[in-house]
Amino acid sequence: MGELLPDGSEKGLRGYTQERGVRRRIGLAPPEGKIDFKAPYKRIATEEAWTFPELVKAQMDYLQSPDAPDDPALQMAAIFANQPELQVMLQDLGELRLAHMDEYGIARQLLLLTAPGVQVLRPGDGTAFAREANDRVAEACRNHPDRFSACAAFDPRDVKGSVKEIERAMQELKLNGAVLNSHFQGHYLDEPEYEPIIEALAANDAALYIHPTAPAAGKIYSDRGFFGALGGFPHDVWLHTMGLIFSGAFDKYPNFRLVIGHLGECLPLHLYRFDWMQNNADGVPGLRGGQPAVTLKHPVSHYFHNNIWITTSGVGWEPAVKFCMGVMGPERVLYAMDYPYQQSSDEVAAYDRMGLSDEHKALLMQRNAEHVFRLPLQD
Numbered sequence: 001m002g003e004l005l006p007d008g009s010e011k012g013l014r015g016y017t018q019e020r021g022v023r024r025r026i027g028l029a030p031p032e033g034k035i036d037f038k039a040p041y042k043r044i045a046t047e048e049a050w051t052f053p054e055l056v057k058a059q060m061d062y063l064q065s066p067d068a069p070d071d072p073a074l075q076m077a078a079i080f081a082n083q084p085e086l087q088v089m090l091q092d093l094g095e096l097r098l099a100h101m102d103e104y105g106i107a108r109q110l111l112l113l114t115a116p117g118v119q120v121l122r123p124g125d126g127t128a129f130a131r132e133a134n135d136r137v138a139e140a141c142r143n144h145p146d147r148f149s150a151c152a153a154f155d156p157r158d159v160k161g162s163v164k165e166i167e168r169a170m171q172e173l174k175l176n177g178a179v180l181n182s183h184f185q186g187h188y189l190d191e192p193e194y195e196p197i198i199e200a201l202a203a204n205d206a207a208l209y210i211h212p213t214a215p216a217a218g219k220i221y222s223d224r225g226f227f228g229a230l231g232g233f234p235h236d237v238w239l240h241t242m243g244l245i246f247s248g249a250f251d252k253y254p255n256f257r258l259v260i261g262h263l264g265e266c267l268p269l270h271l272y273r274f275d276w277m278q279n280n281a282d283g284v285p286g287l288r289g290g291q292p293a294v295t296l297k298h299p300v301s302h303y304f305h306n307n308i309w310i311t312t313s314g315v316g317w318e319p320a321v322k323f324c325m326g327v328m329g330p331e332r333v334l335y336a337m338d339y340p341y342q343q344s345s346d347e348v349a350a351y352d353r354m355g356l357s358d359e360h361k362a363l364l365m366q367r368n369a370e371h372v373f374r375l376p377l378q379d
């Protein structure tokens with residue numbers, strides 16, 4: 001997701017200015033480039049957003065009702081709902097999306113129900129909307145098996161309903177993982193009551209993609225214009241990921257696989273420090289609302305080498321991509337475009353130009369996604 005403006009307005013073509021018809025880059029935006037349509041790899045984009053009209057309406061109805069909660073994530077839904085052109089792209093699971101994929105050389109999209117998802121709806125409504133979402137996206141995958149795959153939505157507030165829906169989505173609908181839009185009214189999956197969801201994800205071999213949402217401490221961020229990509233988004237997924245590590249989830253369920261976007265929400269840059277400072281939280285009792293002490297079996301960095309994968313959504317920046325591949329391993333970094341929030345032919349071309357070996361480029365753009373999300377293997 002790109003930078004969000006507090007008033008919900010579009011900032012035009014982000015990363016560039018137009019002066020007298022001449023487009024100029026701002027800062028580190030990629031230079032003009034041509035997409036290599038004969039590249040020796042398929043591009044599988046792994047954080048591609050969609051939604052459907054009934055969900056948008058249910059979010060807005062709740063937000064505008066007298067009993068609406070003070071939930072920054074629900075409030076964020078209004079920003080997207082009020083952008084008609086964006087909604088047309090988000091709600092299309094057919095010709096328009098496929099035409100854009102062809103234009104940008106994207107072989108396959110992994111579809112994620114866009115933030116804030118079903119977890120901001122009126123309590124009790126989320127699971128029914130998750131089922132509807134999963135039925136619809138499964139139909140799109142059946143209609144275009146060579147182009148679409150999808151992660152399943154679920155509402156973590158309904159633990160039993162989530163477990164059943166994850167099982168149904170993986171076993172009956174044959175979806176490729178699950179997506180959560182980070183915190184739900186200030187709660188996180190690391191809290192003990194949500195453990196059955198983690199157990200179900202691991203048992204069904206479903207990678208969990210944690211996508212950002214507006215952080216629960218919304219006003220602190222929105223007062224500065226930071227609730228989106230400038231701060232709130234990465235901070236909230238950082239908290240969620242570290243919480244899961246220190247809750248012992250990956251020790252108890254070694255098959256539990258986590259995917260986070262935006263180059264790992266900055267976490268890979270700090271692995272060294274996390275290992276040094278691990279004792280701040282490791283073995284400390286009373287965390288997460290009174291949880292008994294959890295002592296991790298490994299240094300924090302271990303989980304980034306065994307349980308966690310990252311995608312490049314929104315950060316098509318060669319030095320950062322190379323750094324992450326270096327410290328996590330080339331098999332742990334996956335390409336993502338973040339359609340329709342961020343699509344740029346110059347950015348796709350920048351990936352084509354990246355100075356990586358053919359093997360590492362194929363892992364980044366195609367093979368890692370096939371492995372993590374159990375996609376059909378393509379030549």
Ligand code: CA
Pocket residue numbers: 001047049211313338341
């Ligand atoms: Ca996104």
